[in-house]
Amino acid sequence: MQNLIFREATELDLPKVVEIAVEAIEYSQSPFRDSSLEKMKEYRRKDLEQLQSLFGQSSIGVFVAEKNGNILGHVIVLSGMKAVTGELQGWIIDLSVKKDFWGTGVAEELTLKAEEFIKLKGFQYLGLGVTSANKRAVRFYEKMGYQEERKQMVKKI
Numbered sequence: 001m002q003n004l005i006f007r008e009a010t011e012l013d014l015p016k017v018v019e020i021a022v023e024a025i026e027y028s029q030s031p032f033r034d035s036s037l038e039k040m041k042e043y044r045r046k047d048l049e050q051l052q053s054l055f056g057q058s059s060i061g062v063f064v065a066e067k068n069g070n071i072l073g074h075v076i077v078l079s080g081m082k083a084v085t086g087e088l089q090g091w092i093i094d095l096s097v098k099k100d101f102w103g104t105g106v107a108e109e110l111t112l113k114a115e116e117f118i119k120l121k122g123f124q125y126l127g128l129g130v131t132s133a134n135k136r137a138v139r140f141y142e143k144m145g146y147q148e149e150r151k152q153m154v155k156k157i
């Protein structure tokens, strides 16, 4: 794709990053919960707005794909998160690409950026959580070499 660049985000990109992530949250909806999409969006927005205060710290990496001045997607990654083994690792907080650019390799490049960031921090593993019903995302991560390590379960009581 012409004029497509992958770069570290600046603070000015953050509102757009939050907007794309909030829009994409619908694909992470759980079929086992009654919570409305609006509630999920509200929660996601609040969660990601904390980014503004974390932004700039060395443990957080935010990378964007940009074409002709437009942000097409991003990845947000944190280093130094604890794994179940107790060791420190990286964690993908969010990976979202605008739907028009799915299947174009943008998500792959962003994921590689996150991996490189974590490798440079000296960590060996990069983890993430994904809604099982989000089959496209699950398939994408499998393609990228990620393996299922734990299952998170829920029951309405």
Ligand SMILES: CC(C)(COP(=O)(O)OP(=O)(O)OC[C@H]1O[C@@H](n2cnc3c(N)ncnc32)[C@H](O)[C@@H]1OP(=O)(O)O)[C@@H](O)C(=O)NCCC(=O)NCCS
Binding pocket: 024, 025, 027, 028, 095, 096, 097, 098, 101, 102, 103, 104, 105, 106, 107, 108, 128, 129, 130, 131, 134, 135, 136, 137, 139, 140, 143
């Ligand atoms: C997840 C996301 C980043 C992946 O990027 P993408 O460009 O769509 O990914 P790709 O097209 O490279 O890979 C998706 C794969 O899933 C496959 N796929 C699509 N729909 C599928 C389905 N319903 N079931 C199983 N596999 C499916 C595709 O065919 C493709 O595999 P292939 O390359 O072997 O054909 C992007 O879809 C996205 O932004 N989704 C919304 C946000 C999101 O869900 N983020 C992840 C939260 S953890």
